[in-house]
Amino acid sequence: MPTNAINQDDQLIVSPRQRKNPVLRFIKNVSYIEGDIASDFMISKDIGVLFLSLKYHRVNTKYITNRLESLVPFRLRNLFLLCQVDVNDYDKLLLGLLTSTFGYGCKILLSWSARESAAVIEILKLNRYKGIESLNKKQIKTHNESVSNLLLNVKSVNNTDVNLICEKFNSLREILHFNPDTIQDIKGSFN
Numbered sequence: 001m002p003t004n005a006i007n008q009d010d011q012l013i014v015s016p017r018q019r020k021n022p023v024l025r026f027i028k029n030v031s032y033i034e035g036d037i038a039s040d041f042m043i044s045k046d047i048g049v050l051f052l053s054l055k056y057h058r059v060n061t062k063y064i065t066n067r068l069e070s071l072v073p074f075r076l077r078n079l080f081l082l083c084q085v086d087v088n089d090y091d092k093l094l095l096g097l098l099t100s101t102f103g104y105g106c107k108i109l110l111s112w113s114a115r116e117s118a119a120v121i122e123i124l125k126l127n128r129y130k131g132i133e134s135l136n137k138k139q140i141k142t143h144n145e146s147v148s149n150l151l152l153n154v155k156s157v158n159n160t161d162v163n164l165i166c167e168k169f170n171s172l173r174e175i176l177h178f179n180p181d182t183i184q185d186i187k188g189s190f191n
Contacts, residue, residue, distance in 0.1 A: 012125050013042035021051065023084075026118030030125045038074050041121055044128045046077040049121060050106070054087045057097065064097065068104040079106040080124065084117050098150060102172065147172050 012032035018024065018040050024032075039048030048071065052064055064081070071079065081101060087093065094110075101108065111117040144166055151162045169175045 009044070012121065013037050015040045015042075018051065022114040023051065023117045023121070026115045027122060028118075029122045038071055039076070039079070041082075043121075043124045047080070047124065047128060048074075048076045048078070049080045049082050049124065051082050051084070051117065052097075053084045054090055054093050057083075058087060058093060061096070061100075065100050068101060068106065072104075079104070081106045081108045082111060082117055082120055083108055084111050084114070086112075095153065098153065099176070102146075102150060143171075147175070151175075 010031070012027070012030050013035040014024065014032050015037050016034055019034070021040075035042070037048075040051045041049040043049060050064070050067055050071075057064060068079075068081075081097075083094070083097065085094075098108065109120055111120055147166060148162045150172070151157050151165060152159070157165075165175060169178065
């Protein structure tokens with residue numbers, strides 16, 4: 001796309017890192033330019049998107065945490081991780097991804113193809129003025145709610161278990177590093 005087109009705020013800014021990304025072929029409803037940005041796609045000054053293929057993540061598991069760490073100084077109010085699910089065995093990869101990205105405040109969006117990834121990016125760009133609330137069904141307001149959401153992704157854990165775990169442990173760090181013997185102290189259905 002030519003860089004002298006419309007007002008830069010009207011255009012999606014794409015990092016040179018994404019130059020060969022097949023997603024770009026499917027971005028048709030918004031114009032974009034290449035620019036020197038920290039994230040992969042800049043929707044607006046407050047909204048950034050990192051793109052991650054699970055195929056790539058399976059081979060380079062530290063890549064995304066390094067990228068997220070590099071974005072901390074930029075203090076983006078809304079950071080999205082657009083994760084393209086392009087492997088069959090994605091359950092454990094996504095759980096690991098949730099755990100490693102939890103502390104960075106990014107929202108994970110899933111897509112199953114380059115075309116779908118492009119559609120997500122276009123929707124973010126076209127709805128940038130509506131506010132992030134338009135993309136979220138429910139805003140997570142507390143740390144406890146965030147931890148509960150994360151724990152409920154484990155198939156064998158139910159709401160009662162989550163409430164008991166949250167009463168026993170004060171933080172996600174404590175939950176992740178608990179001594180297996182302490183599970184005996186928690187009254188509940190998993191005893």
